[in-house]
Amino acid sequence: MPAQSIWTLLSWGPEGWLDDIAYGALITIALALATLPIGLTIGFFIALAKQSEEPSLRLAANIYTTVFRGLPELVTLFLFFFGMPILLQHLVRYFRPDTTIDVNSFVAGMIVLALIFSSYASEVFLSAFRAIPKGQYEGGYAIGLSNWLTMRKVIVPQLLRIAFPGLENCWLSLLKDTSLVSVVGLAETLRNASIAARVTKHAFL
Template sequence: MDTYLTLLSFGPTGWADEICLGILVTASLALATLPLGLAGGFLLALAKQSQDKALNLAAQIFTTVFRGLPELLTLFLVYFGLNNALRTLTSATGLPEIALSSFVSGMLALGLVFAAFASEVLLSAFRAIPVGQTEGARALGLRPSRIMLLVVLPQLVRIALPGLGNLWMNLLKDTALVSAIGLADTLRQAGIAARVSREPFLFFGVAIVAYLALTMLSSLVIDRIDRRVNRGELAR
């Protein structure tokens, strides 16, 4: 028991510092990816409703590709493929070499996947909003931007929140994949500690607790947001 407490302590003899840093990296990566994925999903959902056939087709192809590829393969495509393309471009133009870090690569790759799935959730939410509401807003003389801000978005958030909440949970779990490209997240730090200490059950157990804690905290936050956006519905 004393050995376990020593291994889980802070300082040079324990691994608590590294594990906490890994948890911080995991949470930071997920939070940095979320707005990127939401913005991409929103734009894709708008494109899928566009009358422009080329724009609609491009959005459909994007969604099909990134929903179909394994997340790990998407991560490798961004980390190795995009970095190689950047090196080739900078070498050809004589510019200083540009390289994406593991964190940025993970954020971009997971953001692409999140956007592809979120676009389907948001598209369904768009279609669930009665057309008469936007037509009535136009009849009142509201500009398209005001209609989107005052009429569509509040309902869009309420309808899409359960689906987006599930995607957020998947995003939290998918952050573990970035350990494959060297980012010192929760899983990688736990793996290093397990190999060095030869206590895999202990440190992977700590990683399990960390991920469960993050998902439980996320569930509480999502539930709070859900109650807030549905307070008008509940009052009725």
């Protein structure tokens, strides 16, 4: 294919596809950034639950991580995107039978990716918790700090520093997993690039 036609296809405007691919890249980044704080928060509390003295909390946290780490990501996405509207429809039909419930693909992807991300992040946080000596907790209590203040001022700063390399790997996995959301119609990078390749018959797009 001539070089000029390559640059035409990769240009901005109605004749090119670069604007669509760039928009898809923005959606990918937005999805990952929206998922990150939710996944980190859930993962942190799951790690706390795994260390709890309450057996039921430990059991629930272990079941959570086992399920969401064991289920294929696509299966989880399909269950939520297609199954959740059906479940909600059955619940609300007793109050408003004519209501139709649809799940936004971006929101569905964000929630599913957050659940998956948090199940891996919780293990990173758990390892970081176990790497902090018990003397750090005892030192906080000895100077009169409450459990909450000890966690916030003594433990969490060390925890984040220890957990950062593992969380960085989880973040990279999250970025790659955003491509799965294309199967439910979200116009992210992979979907827009695939459409461009099919339309132009040039797979380099």
